[in-house]
Amino acid sequence: MTTQVTIIGAGLGGLTLARVLHVHGIPSTIYEAEPSAQARTQGGQLDIHEDDGQFALEAAGLTDEFRAIIHAGAEALRMLDENGTSLLEQPDDGAARRPEVLRGDLRRILLDSLPEGTVRWGRKLTDVRSLGDGRHELTFAGGETVTTSVLVGADGAWSKIRPLLSDAEPEYVGTVFIETYLHDADERHPAAAAAVGAGGMFALTPGQGITAHREAGAILHTYVQLNRSAEWIAGIDFTDPAAAARVAAEFDGWAPELTALIADGDTPPVPRPIHTLPDAHRWDRVPGVTLLGDAAHLMPPSGDGANLAMLDAAELAQAIAAHPDDIEAALTAYEAALFPRSEEAAAGAHEILDLCLGERAPFGLVDFLTGELEGVNG
Numbered sequence: 001m002t003t004q005v006t007i008i009g010a011g012l013g014g015l016t017l018a019r020v021l022h023v024h025g026i027p028s029t030i031y032e033a034e035p036s037a038q039a040r041t042q043g044g045q046l047d048i049h050e051d052d053g054q055f056a057l058e059a060a061g062l063t064d065e066f067r068a069i070i071h072a073g074a075e076a077l078r079m080l081d082e083n084g085t086s087l088l089e090q091p092d093d094g095a096a097r098r099p100e101v102l103r104g105d106l107r108r109i110l111l112d113s114l115p116e117g118t119v120r121w122g123r124k125l126t127d128v129r130s131l132g133d134g135r136h137e138l139t140f141a142g143g144e145t146v147t148t149s150v151l152v153g154a155d156g157a158w159s160k161i162r163p164l165l166s167d168a169e170p171e172y173v174g175t176v177f178i179e180t181y182l183h184d185a186d187e188r189h190p191a192a193a194a195a196v197g198a199g200g201m202f203a204l205t206p207g208q209g210i211t212a213h214r215e216a217g218a219i220l221h222t223y224v225q226l227n228r229s230a231e232w233i234a235g236i237d238f239t240d241p242a243a244a245a246r247v248a249a250e251f252d253g254w255a256p257e258l259t260a261l262i263a264d265g266d267t268p269p270v271p272r273p274i275h276t277l278p279d280a281h282r283w284d285r286v287p288g289v290t291l292l293g294d295a296a297h298l299m300p301p302s303g304d305g306a307n308l309a310m311l312d313a314a315e316l317a318q319a320i321a322a323h324p325d326d327i328e329a330a331l332t333a334y335e336a337a338l339f340p341r342s343e344e345a346a347a348g349a350h351e352i353l354d355l356c357l358g359e360r361a362p363f364g365l366v367d368f369l370t371g372e373l374e375g376v377n378g
Contacts, residue, residue: 003327004029005320006138006148008161010037010119012103013293013309014154015110018118019060020317026324030154031140033124037111044221045071045213046106047098049307056310059318065109066101071216074100076199079366084195084203084255088366092199100199102215103306125160134288134327136164150327151289152316154309157275159295165283170275170298175357176233177272177301178224178247180265185220189264191257196220203258204362208250210258222261224269226250227357233271244269274300274353279346282339290331292316297342302349312338 005021007014010032018028034040048054048066057066075092111119127139131147138146153161157170185193195201196212203210204225212222224247236243248263262269277298290296293309316334323330355364 003149005150005152006031006146007152007154008125008138008159009153009155009293009295010034010111010121011154011156011293011309012107012110012306013313014152015107015114015119015313016056016060016310017152017154017292017313017317019062019110019113020056020314021320022114022118023059023061024317024321026317026320028118030119031123031125031138031146032119032121035122037107037119037121044103045074045100045215046103046306047075047100047303048106049304050097052304052311053307056307056314059314060110060113062109062113065113066106069101069105069109070099071101074199074214076197077369078197078199078201079362079369080195080201080203080255080258081362082203082205082251082254082258084257087362088369090369098303100213106306125155128160128164130164136288149288150320153289153291153295154293154313156294157298159291161289162291162295164289165286165291166281168277168281170277172230173274173276173300173353174229175225175227175274175300175353177274178226178262179270179272180222180224180244180262181267182220182222182261182264183266184218185214186218189220189260192220192260192264193218195255195257196261202356202362202365203254204356204365206359206361207357209356209361210251210254210261212261220261222265223272224250224262225357230273233273236271238269238271241268276300276346276350279350280339280343281346282335282343285328285332285335287328290316290335292338296338297346299342299346299349300353302345302352304345304349308342308345 005028007030010030014030021028073092077090079088124141135149136151153159182189200213207227209225212220244265248259251259292312319330319334
């Protein structure tokens with residue numbers, strides 16, 4: 001195959017696609033709106049699963065590099081009630097079935113594995129149009145245009161490529177995650193650090209919860225979870241220093257070592273409203289273009305998002321390598337596996353969100369984590 005694959009988005013999915021294509025000798029170019037790899041922090045830790053994320057990294061030839069960035073011990077998990085009383089403790093058993101790594105480290109090893117110039121930074125896509133026969137013209141801010149016959153949208157929730165295939169748009173599910181950090185936690189915030197423990201901590205009740213994860217360097221990364229309206233979110237000025245106290249007030253009466261994760265945050269709280277696409281999102285085959293990751297199957301956070309994006313990317317690259325002279329056969333084969341897998345994962349993600357914040361919280365999740373609840377795709 002001599003046709004170059006054009007990828008929009010240099011997230012984990014787009015980078016994995018480019019890397020696995022490169023392993024198979026297939027050239028690609030990624031166009032990314034951010035001006036550089038260092039333009040912003042890349043978020044917190046990810047648990048990388050054996051059957052999808054680790055499979056993709058093996059296909060990318062990066063297993064050794066992946067193992068070198070694992071945060072040892074971070075698979076430990078505990079669940080607390082709102083008083084800080086332990087409901088469940090699961091130590092890290094060292095089996096590395098879902099080892100934790102920083103998203104930024106994972107992105108770095110993928111970037112470092114690509115030929116120089118694969119990622120074109122500072123290319124914000126402003127328009128895309130079909131030229132027929134599977135060809136598409138991309139226009140970037142500043143007027144640069146590119147024509148391609150193999151186009152992959154790896155550009156996330158608000159994908160500009162998705163409208164070529166589907167009329168579906170992300171919808172707010174009524175839950176917001178609010179992100180904040182504590183730094184040098186063992187010294188400066190010992191009670192909160194002790195509550196979080198060595199890995200992940202969940203303190204959940206119906207409609208609201210506080211979850212946190214210990215990252216390398218004594219950093220506690222917290223996501224407050226609230227079932228609230230879009231109007232409630234809009235009513236808080238998250239640039240105001242008082243915003244953290246406003247959010248913490250939603251947890252009045254909770255243990256102070258838990259509310260300190262919010263009120264004492266070293267970074268301004270950042271709201272992340274949860275949007276999803278329909279669980280059974282799919283599209284008719286459109287020549288020359290497809291989607292992966294959140295562009296294809298945006299779902300509630302359940303630990304699967306990055307893993308699925310990487311699996312999508314590896315399988316798409318392998319399909320293209322298997323059909324080097326017939327891109328439509330490759331895309332058809334890829335989507336035939338993508339659609340049912342995505343639908344099943346999305347249904348499971350909604351169920352996990354309900355276990356965390358629905359009427360069964362926190363005991364539904366306790367049962368799930370201890371293997372007493374059947375029929376949920378974690």
